[in-house]
Amino acid sequence: MDTKIKDVAKLAGVSVATVSRVLNESELVSEKTRRKVQEAIDAMNYYPNATAKYLRSRRTMTIGVIVSDINVSYYAEIVKGIENMAYSRKYKVIICDAQNQMDKELGYLELLLNRTVDAMILITPLVADEVITDLVDKDFNVGVIGRYIEHPGVPCSLTDNVKFSKEVVKHLIDMGHRSIAFLSGYPDALDSYERLEGYIKALREHQIPFRPELIESGNFNEEGGYAAFKRLAGKEIPFTAVYSANDEMALGVYAACAELGIVIPNDMAVVGADNNRITKYITPKMSTVDQPKYTMGALLAEKLIDQMNENKFESQRVFKVDSELIVRGSSDLAING
Amino acid sequence: MDTKIKDVAKLAGVSVATVSRVLNESELVSEKTRRKVQEAIDAMNYYPNATAKYLRSRRTMTIGVIVSDINVSYYAEIVKGIENMAYSRKYKVIICDAQNQMDKELGYLELLLNRTVDAMILITPLVADEVITDLVDKDFNVGVIGRYIEHPGVPCSLTDNVKFSKEVVKHLIDMGHRSIAFLSGYPDALDSYERLEGYIKALREHQIPFRPELIESGNFNEEGGYAAFKRLAGKEIPFTAVYSANDEMALGVYAACAELGIVIPNDMAVVGADNNRITKYITPKMSTVDQPKYTMGALLAEKLIDQMNENKFESQRVFKVDSELIVRGSSDLAING
DNA sequence: TTGAAAGCGCTAACAA
DNA sequence: TTGTTAGCGCTTTCAA
Numbered sequence: 001m002d003t004k005i006k007d008v009a010k011l012a013g014v015s016v017a018t019v020s021r022v023l024n025e026s027e028l029v030s031e032k033t034r035r036k037v038q039e040a041i042d043a044m045n046y047y048p049n050a051t052a053k054y055l056r057s058r059r060t061m062t063i064g065v066i067v068s069d070i071n072v073s074y075y076a077e078i079v080k081g082i083e084n085m086a087y088s089r090k091y092k093v094i095i096c097d098a099q100n101q102m103d104k105e106l107g108y109l110e111l112l113l114n115r116t117v118d119a120m121i122l123i124t125p126l127v128a129d130e131v132i133t134d135l136v137d138k139d140f141n142v143g144v145i146g147r148y149i150e151h152p153g154v155p156c157s158l159t160d161n162v163k164f165s166k167e168v169v170k171h172l173i174d175m176g177h178r179s180i181a182f183l184s185g186y187p188d189a190l191d192s193y194e195r196l197e198g199y200i201k202a203l204r205e206h207q208i209p210f211r212p213e214l215i216e217s218g219n220f221n222e223e224g225g226y227a228a229f230k231r232l233a234g235k236e237i238p239f240t241a242v243y244s245a246n247d248e249m250a251l252g253v254y255a256a257c258a259e260l261g262i263v264i265p266n267d268m269a270v271v272g273a274d275n276n277r278i279t280k281y282i283t284p285k286m287s288t289v290d291q292p293k294y295t296m297g298a299l300l301a302e303k304l305i306d307q308m309n310e311n312k313f314e315s316q317r318v319f320k321v322d323s324e325l326i327v328r329g330s331s332d333l334a335i336n337g
Numbered sequence: 338m339d340t341k342i343k344d345v346a347k348l349a350g351v352s353v354a355t356v357s358r359v360l361n362e363s364e365l366v367s368e369k370t371r372r373k374v375q376e377a378i379d380a381m382n383y384y385p386n387a388t389a390k391y392l393r394s395r396r397t398m399t400i401g402v403i404v405s406d407i408n409v410s411y412y413a414e415i416v417k418g419i420e421n422m423a424y425s426r427k428y429k430v431i432i433c434d435a436q437n438q439m440d441k442e443l444g445y446l447e448l449l450l451n452r453t454v455d456a457m458i459l460i461t462p463l464v465a466d467e468v469i470t471d472l473v474d475k476d477f478n479v480g481v482i483g484r485y486i487e488h489p490g491v492p493c494s495l496t497d498n499v500k501f502s503k504e505v506v507k508h509l510i511d512m513g514h515r516s517i518a519f520l521s522g523y524p525d526a527l528d529s530y531e532r533l534e535g536y537i538k539a540l541r542e543h544q545i546p547f548r549p550e551l552i553e554s555g556n557f558n559e560e561g562g563y564a565a566f567k568r569l570a571g572k573e574i575p576f577t578a579v580y581s582a583n584d585e586m587a588l589g590v591y592a593a594c595a596e597l598g599i600v601i602p603n604d605m606a607v608v609g610a611d612n613n614r615i616t617k618y619i620t621p622k623m624s625t626v627d628q629p630k631y632t633m634g635a636l637l638a639e640k641l642i643d644q645m646n647e648n649k650f651e652s653q654r655v656f657k658v659d660s661e662l663i664v665r666g667s668s669d670l671a672i673n674g
Numbered sequence: 675t676t677g678a679a680a681g682c683g684c685t686a687a688c689a690a
Numbered sequence: 691t692t693g694t695t696a697g698c699g700c701t702t703t704c705a706a
Binding site: 351352353354355358365366367370389391392393394395 | 675676677678679681682683684
């Protein structure tokens with residue numbers, strides 16, 4: 001079997017408690033003893049058994065992250081922010097790819113109940129608010145990204161979907177468009193709903209009638225955006241601009257337009273959302289809305305870790321991060337490429 | 338404190354051993370007892386403490402995955418394959434984003450030594466082969482994706498980079514190109530090296546002189562591909578085709594060409610690699626090489642789990658999966674769009 | 675088929 | 691500043 005703390009203690013000529021103190025960087029060890037113990041640790045090539053430590057210390061230094069699809073750039077970037085912050089605080093991250101299925105989300109939440117993880121971060125989850133608040137009421141640590149939870153114990157990291165969606169639509173109106181289609185994502189996703197809300201509000205504010213026929217759903221992916229645009233184009237209702245609730249669907253619109261001989265931005269203005277890296281590299285460059293994805297992940301992870309360690313417990317609970325409209329060639333004729 | 342196994346045992350009127358047997362689905366429990374225990378578990382809303390289980394059973398049911406960047410679609414898709422297979426076998430996945438830094442890889446490898454994870458999967462790692470083989474010699478479970486390790490204890494999942502790169506170049510030669518540039522990825526990555534090797538071999542087989550000036554590195558990302566193409570174009574060495582070692586860099590080439598007024602495929606043929614989802618949606622559609630990324634991850638995870646559970650120990654160790662050249666409009670004038 | 679009891683390797687009172 | 695020791699909650703012999 002492996003070397004254990006007892007063996008190190010024997011070699012160093014101290015008690016196991018002292019070795020444990022050295023391992024955990026306690027102040028209560030004389031420099032001389034510390035060095036002696038460290039030498040024994042190195043000599044025996046000792047690694048403390050993490051599982052024993054977890055059991056005894058009642059924490060696993062692990063955070064679970066439930067995400068609907070890790071192969072979506074938007075989510076991956078948030079996860080990256082979480083992972084890097086966690087790493088710097090000596091926490092590990094368990095990735096839970098729920099594939100947009102609520103039962104899988106629920107299944108992963110058990111990791112919290114059985115103490116596999118110290119905390120769970122939910123990214124735009126499907127489960128009901130009460131599932132989350134019940135957990136928190138039982139003293140489990142849960143944070144949420146992309147949705148607001150009305151409960152003082154739940155840190156949230158959010159963008160203002162309504163606000164930036166209004167900006168997008170206002171921009172299109174400013175460019176002279178009066179008939180603007182909207183591509184929504186998963187029907188049950190909050191982001192879809194709120195972005196639609198912003199779209200409708202902006203129309204109202206500019207006295208442009210809302211036409212439900214100009215709304216189609218594209219499930220947040222390229223294929224869905226492509227198909228949704230084809231449906232819109234098939235309706236023969238004239239429109240000159242599309243606001244797509246994310247960049248992936250907007251790329252599908254590019255493909256559909258190319259096929260139909262519709263030139264962007266001359267015949268059709270297109271704006272996406274999320275500022276996927278590729279938006280800068282396609283032609284024409286895609287107008288979009290930058291979301292500080294990495295920051296949202298990192299901020300929330302930090303808050304959650306602080307909360308678990310009861311630092312800054314009274315600090316801010318809800319992080320509303322700012323989005324920024326980026327106008328590029330797909331919605332502005334005056335811009336090259 | 339939480340309910341523990343002892344409490345359940347008391348309520349059910351049995352010993353803790355019996356409860357443990359029910360929990361672990363042992364055969365050695367009568368149906369009647371099983372039901373009685375299950376009722377107590379449900380009544381008390383009991384969840385077994387995973388950390389205690391880990392310590393006692395000497396396994397954590399957790400696999401670590403070291404990846405250089407989780408926000409690269411190619412890697413994310415592999416991780417997805419691993420995660421889903423692991424989930425179906427009741428394993429969890431810890432994600433380790435090493436940011437392409439060898440010291441971070443080394444740091445994450447400690448999770449194996451301190452028993453935080455039962456096994457580690459390395460995706461195109463930077464660390465030397467001996468680091469891996471040493472670990473395996475000490476009986477740690479390690480699997481590798483995207484690199485071959487000469488050691489009977491290391492499962493590997495690979496594509497034949499040389500082979501498909503030769504196919505790509507042969508395709509370009511068949512299309513009439515004689516001056517073909519190559520965009521390599523990170524200089525120290527094996528994928529870069531092998532894809533370059535295939536490129537050079539194909540040229541040689543077709544008696545086309547190899548010109549080192551036509552090689553540029555683009556670090557596997559859009560920005561790098563864009564800059565690399567600009568450098569190539571600046572050299573004023575004529576070339577009519579580019580083979581980019583991945584799709585992201587090839588997208589950078591699209592952007593650079595758009596800026597320089599070079600029309601793909603008429604003035605410049607472009608082929609990428611990895612079959613990123615976006616290749617089907619940009620204009621012209623990008624020729625690329627499909628890699629069964631998800632399968633590579635899933636196969637390796639399955640093998641590693643089987644190995645830990647000593648099933649099928651003698652089965653295949655190295656999985657060479659087939660790649661497939663997909664010719665689209667970016668390299669074939671006869672194809673629309 | 676069930677139960678008693680040892681102990682996984684560590685941390686954290688408490689005592690010295 | 692250091693040591694002694696009692697568990698953390700579970701699994702797994704071994705015995706019945």
